[in-house]
Amino acid sequence: MNLKLFFKLREFAVYSKIWMQRTMSWIAIVNSGMILFLVLAKLQDYGIEIHITAWFVPIYIGIILLMMVFGYVEDRAGFHREEIRAQSSRNPYFKDIVERLDRIEKKVEKK
Secondary structure (H helix, E strand, C coil), rough: HHHHHHHHHHHHHHHHHHHHHHHHHHHHHHHHHHHHHHHHHHHHCCCCCCCCCCHHHHHHHHHHHHHHHHHHCCCCCCCCHHHHHHHCCCCCHHHHHHHHHHHHHHHHHHC
C-alpha cells in the first residue's frame, strides 16, 4: 500500500516538473518583455525620449522574431540534434536500448 502511494506521488512529482519546465519557456518570453519595458523606462530617465506605449510592442515583436530566427539557425546548424544526442547518452534507458540493439546486431551478424 505505501509503495503504491509512493509510486503515484513520484509519478505526479515527475509530471509536475515536466509541466513546470514547459511553462518556464513561456515565462522566459514574458520576462524578456518585462526587461525590455524596464530598459525603455530607464532610457527615459536618462533623457532619451522614447514613447514606451508606441515602441514597446514593435520592439518586443522584433526581439521575439530575432529569437525565432536564432533558434531556426541553431536548429539548422545541428546544435539541437547534438544537444539531444548528448542528453540521450546520459539517459540510462537509452543506454540500455543501445546495448540491447548492439547485442541483437552481433547475434544477427553471426548467423
